[in-house]
Amino acid sequence: MYNDAYKNIAKYYDFFTNRLLTELRKQVVYICNKYSFQQILDLGCGTGNLAFQLVEDKIKTIGVDASLAMLKEAQKKILKNKTGLNFQESLNNKPIFLGSDITKLPFKDNSFDLAIISLVLHETEADIAKTIAEALRVSDYILLADYHLPERNLEVPFFYFVHFIERIAGKTHYFNFKRFMKKGGLQGLIQRICIKHNLIICEDISICYGVLGVVVLKKKA
Numbered sequence: 001m002y003n004d005a006y007k008n009i010a011k012y013y014d015f016f017t018n019r020l021l022t023e024l025r026k027q028v029v030y031i032c033n034k035y036s037f038q039q040i041l042d043l044g045c046g047t048g049n050l051a052f053q054l055v056e057d058k059i060k061t062i063g064v065d066a067s068l069a070m071l072k073e074a075q076k077k078i079l080k081n082k083t084g085l086n087f088q089e090s091l092n093n094k095p096i097f098l099g100s101d102i103t104k105l106p107f108k109d110n111s112f113d114l115a116i117i118s119l120v121l122h123e124t125e126a127d128i129a130k131t132i133a134e135a136l137r138v139s140d141y142i143l144l145a146d147y148h149l150p151e152r153n154l155e156v157p158f159f160y161f162v163h164f165i166e167r168i169a170g171k172t173h174y175f176n177f178k179r180f181m182k183k184g185g186l187q188g189l190i191q192r193i194c195i196k197h198n199l200i201i202c203e204d205i206s207i208c209y210g211v212l213g214v215v216v217l218k219k220k221a
Contacts, residue, residue, distance in 0.1 A: 001140070003182045004066075004067050004068060004069050005067065005123075005172070005173055007067075007069045007081060008068035009166050010047065010067065010070045010072065010073050011073065013046065013047055013070065013073070014047055014049065014069045014073070018049070018210060020212075021049070021050075021119075022111070023207045023208055023212075024050075024118065024145055024207060024208070024212055024214065025049065025050050025053045026053075027116070027205055027207060027214050028054070028099065028116065028143065028145070028214065029052060029053055029054060029057050029059070031068065031143065031203060031216060032054060032057070032059050032114065033057065033059075034146075035113075035114070035141070035202075035216075037059065037113040037114040037141070038059060038060060038113055039060055039111070039113045039114075039115065040054055040059055040060065040061040040062070040112060040113065040114050040115075040116060041061075041062050041064065041105075041107070041110045041111070041112040041114070041115045041135075041138060041139065042054070042062065042063040042064065042095075042116045042118070043064055043102045043105075043115060043116060043117045043118075043120060043135060044064070044065055044066075044099050044102060044118065044119070044120030045063030045064060045070075045074065045095075045097065046065060046067070046070045046074070047070050047073040047074050048063055048071075048074030048077060049072070049097060050116070050118060051063040051074070051095035051097070051171070052064075052077065052095060054095070055095050059106055061095045061096075062095065062096045062097075062098065062112075063095050063096070063097045063098070064097075064098045064099075064100050064102055064105065065097070065098075065099065065100075065102075066099065066100065066101055068099050068189055071097050071099055071128075072152075073079065073151075074095075074097050075097060078094055078135065096127055100126075101204070102117075102120070102134065103127050103130035103134050105134050105137075105138055105209075107138050108138075109142065110137075110138065111139070112138050112139040113139065113141065113144070114139055114141045114142070114143055114146060114216075115135035115136075115138055115139040115141070115142045115143070116145070117131060117132075117135055117142065117143070117144050117145070117146075118143075118145040118146075119145060119146055119147075120146075120179065121144065121146055121180065121189065122146050122147055122176065122177045122180040122181070122185075123173050123176050123177060123180075126127065127194050128189070132144060132193055132197065133197075136197055136219065138215050140154060140218060140219045141202070141216060141217070141218050141219075142216070143185075143214065143216050143217075144186065144189070144213075144214075144215045144217065145212060145213065145214045145215075146185065146186040146189070146212070146213065147177075147180070147181060147182075147183045147185050147186060147211060147213075148185050148186055148187060148206060148210055148211060148213045149181060149187065152221075184213065185207060185213075186213040187213070190204075190215055190217070193217070194217065197219070198219065199216060199217040199218060199219060199220065199221045200217065200220055201216070201217060202217065202218050203215060203216035204214040204216075
């Protein structure tokens, strides 16, 4: 039986994370416009805030998440028109949300300009390889956003807040987060997958006092 890890916290997820993720969403929209990406797949879309912001910028987006509780919160925003769009725009230009295992996507090869995996991989240690491979199946470009290791003492206090957020997601989630960071966080992951999948780095941006990283990777021709 599927266990929805976000069942009890989905309603409060935005309250705890919006301040942390606002800059991240702006960076993702900027990158999509810079590279003229128009067909986006948001893997692990959660409550849909990134998908809504992309659509507000006229970028077609499909959000996929395994958590039905999180997708329910995303759908509520459409019904209550809390999307950042006016009412007519919300009806005509809205993300599509699908409940699915992100390691087994219901899409054909190369269906998207970009596959985004934002703050997902640190919580799915056992499925990282499958998730990356599936993202690269449906798109030549992938954007990964996840936690960096703190590099300066100034960043450490902010990182304690990150630990608090990860703790409230549950024991298994927090265990996977700590293991992800022990392996070098996003930096360590990028080194491993670039070699394995023959990828090149197109963008490498550090945000939120160095706690978060945004990296765009492309398959070598």
